[in-house]
Amino acid sequence: MSLQQLNSNQFEEIIYDNAEACLVMFSRKDCHVCKQVAPMLEEMKPQYEGKFGFYYVDVEEDKNLFQRFSLKGVPQVLFFNDGEYQGKLAGKVEEEAIEEKIAEVLGA
Amino acid sequence: MDNSYDLIIIGGGPAGLSAAIYGGRAKLKTLVMYKGTIGGLVDTTREIVNYPGYIQVSGPDLMKDFKKHAEHFNVEFLKEEVTSVDFSGEDKIIKTKKGKELSAKAVIVGCGSEPRMLNIPGEKSLRGSGVAYCATCDAEFFEGEDVVVIGSGDQAIEEGMFITKYARKVTVIVLHDEGILDCNKISAERAFNNEKMEFIWNSTIEEVLGEDNVEGVKIKNLKTGTSSELTCQGVFFFVGMIPSTRFLKDSGLEMDNRGYIPVNESMETNLEGIYAIGDNRVKYLRQVASAVGDGATAAVAAERYIEELHHFNANILQNDKKTLLLFFNALVNESLEFSTLLEGLIGENGDEYKLVKVDLATKKSLAGKYGIEKAPTVVVLDKGVEIKRLDCCMDKEKLQSQLF
Numbered sequence: 001m002s003l004q005q006l007n008s009n010q011f012e013e014i015i016y017d018n019a020e021a022c023l024v025m026f027s028r029k030d031c032h033v034c035k036q037v038a039p040m041l042e043e044m045k046p047q048y049e050g051k052f053g054f055y056y057v058d059v060e061e062d063k064n065l066f067q068r069f070s071l072k073g074v075p076q077v078l079f080f081n082d083g084e085y086q087g088k089l090a091g092k093v094e095e096e097a098i099e100e101k102i103a104e105v106l107g108a
Numbered sequence: 109m110d111n112s113y114d115l116i117i118i119g120g121g122p123a124g125l126s127a128a129i130y131g132g133r134a135k136l137k138t139l140v141m142y143k144g145t146i147g148g149l150v151d152t153t154r155e156i157v158n159y160p161g162y163i164q165v166s167g168p169d170l171m172k173d174f175k176k177h178a179e180h181f182n183v184e185f186l187k188e189e190v191t192s193v194d195f196s197g198e199d200k201i202i203k204t205k206k207g208k209e210l211s212a213k214a215v216i217v218g219c220g221s222e223p224r225m226l227n228i229p230g231e232k233s234l235r236g237s238g239v240a241y242c243a244t245c246d247a248e249f250f251e252g253e254d255v256v257v258i259g260s261g262d263q264a265i266e267e268g269m270f271i272t273k274y275a276r277k278v279t280v281i282v283l284h285d286e287g288i289l290d291c292n293k294i295s296a297e298r299a300f301n302n303e304k305m306e307f308i309w310n311s312t313i314e315e316v317l318g319e320d321n322v323e324g325v326k327i328k329n330l331k332t333g334t335s336s337e338l339t340c341q342g343v344f345f346f347v348g349m350i351p352s353t354r355f356l357k358d359s360g361l362e363m364d365n366r367g368y369i370p371v372n373e374s375m376e377t378n379l380e381g382i383y384a385i386g387d388n389r390v391k392y393l394r395q396v397a398s399a400v401g402d403g404a405t406a407a408v409a410a411e412r413y414i415e416e417l418h419h420f421n422a423n424i425l426q427n428d429k430k431t432l433l434l435f436f437n438a439l440v441n442e443s444l445e446f447s448t449l450l451e452g453l454i455g456e457n458g459d460e461y462k463l464v465k466v467d468l469a470t471k472k473s474l475a476g477k478y479g480i481e482k483a484p485t486v487v488v489l490d491k492g493v494e495i496k497r498l499d500c501c502m503d504k505e506k507l508q509s510q511l512f
Contacts, residue, residue, distance in 0.1 A: 031245035032152045036144040039187070066249070072238045072321065072342060073246035090236020 002042055003056045011057065011065060019083040021106060022053030023098070027075045028060050033092050034075040040095055041077070052102055081105050111210040113139045115410055116202060118190055119218035121148025122396045123386025125174040126403025127216045127410075132181025134411045139210070140178065141202070143189040147171025148220040149349075149387070150396060152244060154270070159396050170396070190219075193359050195379050198417070198477060213417060214410035217356065217369065217377075218385040218403065221349035226258070230316030231345070238322025238342050243267035246342075250275045253341040256325050258313055260284065264346035265291040265299045271344065272304040279306045279338065281313055281327060308338075316343055351388050364390060375406035380472050381413055420474070425492030429462045432498075435475060437468050437483035446484045446500055453504065457512055 006014065006024065014020050025041055027034035038056070045054040059066045059074055069078060069085070077093060079086040079101055086105045089097055115131045117124045120142030131138035145151045153167030162170060175185075188208060194201040199211045223241045225231060231239055240246040247270055255275040257268040260282045272278050280299075282289065286309040289296045299305050308327060314335065315326040324339045351367040362378040363369050369384035371377055377384050385402035387394055424431050434450060436443040447465065454461050468475050468483050478487050478494070486498040488511075498510050 028245065031242065032145055033242060033245060070321065071236070072249045073236045073240045075245075076236045088236070091241075 003038065003045065003054050006055045006057050006062075008062055008065060011062075014053065014055065015080045016083045019081075020053050021051070021081040022055060023077050023079050023102070025054075025056040025075055025077050026059050026066055026069075026071055027056055028058060031074050036092060037075045037077070041098070044095065044098065048102065052106065077101075079105050111208070112199070113137045113184075113210065113212040114414055115139070115214050115216065115407070116141060116200070116210060116212035117216045117218060118202070119148065119216075119220055119386070119388075120146045120175075120185070121218060121220050121386055121399065122150055122171070122174060123388075123399035123403040124148075124216070124218040125171070125178050126400040127218065127383075127385060127407040128178040128183040128403075129174070129181060130404050130407030131410065132178055132183040134407070136407075136411060136414065137184075138181075139184045139186055139212070141186050141188060141190060141204075141210075143187065146175050146185075152242065154244060156396065191355055193356060195359050195361065195382050196476065198381075200381060213414045214381045214383070216375075216383045216385060216403075216406045216410060217353070217361075217388050218399075218406075219352050219388060221351045221387045223345065224348045224350045226313070226345060226347055228313060228315055230318065230322075234316050234318055234322050234343075237320060238318065239316055240342060240344050241346075243270045243344060246344075247271045247274050250342040252276050254279070254339065255342040255344065256281060256313070256338065256340045257344045257346060259346035259348070260289040260291060261346065261348065262291045262295060264344075265289060265295045267344065267346060268305060269295070269299055269302055271342075272302055275304065275342070277304055277306060279308060279340070281308050281311050281325075283310070283312060283330065285309060313343070349387065353388055373405075374409040375402055376409060380470075380474075381410070381417075383410055424462075424464055424489070427462060428491065430460060430495075431489040431492075432461050432463045433466055433478070433487040433489060434463060435466045435468055435478070435480045435483050435485045435487070439469070440483060442502075443483045446502060449502060449504060449507065450486070453508055453511070457508075461511065 041054055057065050076088050076090045078088045114136035115138045117127050117140045120140050124140055128138055128140045150167040150171050156167055156170055157164050188204040188206055190202055191205045192203045200215045202210045251274045253275055254277050255271050257264055257278055257280045268278050268280055310331045311327050311329050313325050314328045316322055317324040322341055322343055324337050325343055326335055326337055328335050353367045368390045369377055369388055370390045371384050375383040375385055383406035385406045386399040436447050454463050466474055484500045486500060487494055488496045
């Protein structure tokens with residue numbers, strides 16, 4: 001199951017208007033570490049269906065989004081809840097770290 | 109069984125794919141297991157100019173050709189991470205993170221390496237906030253900014269030059285005396301002529317500075333012992349690689365203190381039926397060209413090993429005659445003398461027994477299978493089933509009475 005890509009407008013809508021609890025992976029096509037992290041997130045997604053959203057942003061296509069969060073590199077997984085930024089995990093993250101962070105965000 | 113193979117190759121880089129091509133062509137049921145992307149480290153290489161037959165090719169394109177070649181010989185691929193192995197038996201067991209269990213007669217380990225960390229303050233906490241390990245992925249984020257590169261090998265210098273496409277300035281921190289870089293001469297020359305590249309010699313980094321984002325680095329001069337700070341927005345670490353062999357730590361596989369696996373010229377490890385290739389083994393040159401040779405060698409060695417295994421199972425375990433398995437140690441005289449005695453005895457008494465000599469030094473798994481601890485030991489098999497063990501005395505009559 002692949003992740004839904006967000007452009008700037010969809011990003012506004014889901015994160016701020018709908019205030020969805022979710023994560024957004026910032027990645028780019030020629031980043032090999034992204035290619036390792038993305039499939040892991042895709043596999044985790046079904047377990048969180050209806051509870052926690054999984055999305056991604058292509059930084060080459062939506063530059064303003066990574067600039068807004070002053071990101072310095074990909075992949076980075078950003079977490080949101082109630083329209084608020086809840087932190088990020090950078091680089092080659094493990095499944096366990098993502099699970100912990102989701103639990104933390106949902107528990108907050 | 110669906111999950112049992114002749115040959116499993118852990119790692120989908122050039123070494124693993126080459127082994128797969130040879131394994132597939134030898135009609136072995138072959139599986140390549142990989143995590144991440146096919147091609148391993150080569151998949152991250154923008155340009156390769158020294159692989160024979162390709163004047164210039166990108167890493168991903170070259171690896172696509174390798175994979176296509178392996179698929180042509182019916183090699184299977186599985187994208188799953190291996191978390192543990194059991195290499196103690198004749199069937200080698202491999203377990204994945206998702207709980208899958210696979211088995212193979214022979215296993216080739218070629219799972220490559222990962223960037224080494226310096227483990228200095230700020231390196232981990234500022235990862236993704238200015239600390240980076242991949243120029244292709246992250247260079248663009250430093251448009252018009254000051255970047256520090258640590259290291260002076262091929263990767264550090266070539267990636268450093270790539271970063272100058274975006275950054276205002278790239279400062280390379282080099283351990284060695286002025287003018288000495290570890291990289292190839294062509295790249296060194298280009299780097300020295302690049303206006304945006306600067307060098308700080310005899311130095312290393314002791315800390316990455318910054319709260320939320322990288323604001324600078326603390327540089328230590330190794331000659332004078334003095335420290336200084338340099339303002340920058342990005343730090344790229346290229347301080348070498350370490351083999352990704354930690355999951356093999358408890359497998360009984362011999363490794364050196366850095367995690368490299370020593371092998372002989374057939375790529376054989378200390379464990380029978382297990383081979384190590386490419387960046388996982390102790391070796392002189394780490395290139396696609398040398399990885400390919402490793403893969404080919406290991407696959408041929410594995411093929412011969414599997415053939416011997418089949419031969420043993422078919423001809424000895426399923427033989428109508430009684431078989432004497434003599435485990436001996438070629439370095440011990442007593443062992444050899446006993447062997448001569450036993451051979452003579454069997455020759456004098458017709459063809460009731462077939463004698464198979466097993467050298468303890470090279471046939472470790474067979475010795476393990478029968479729990480052999482000392483040489484000489486003789487196991488008597490009838491239709492492949494053990495019926496007794498001999499008292500290995502040098503008295504010919506006593507020995508004869510046990511057999512006839």
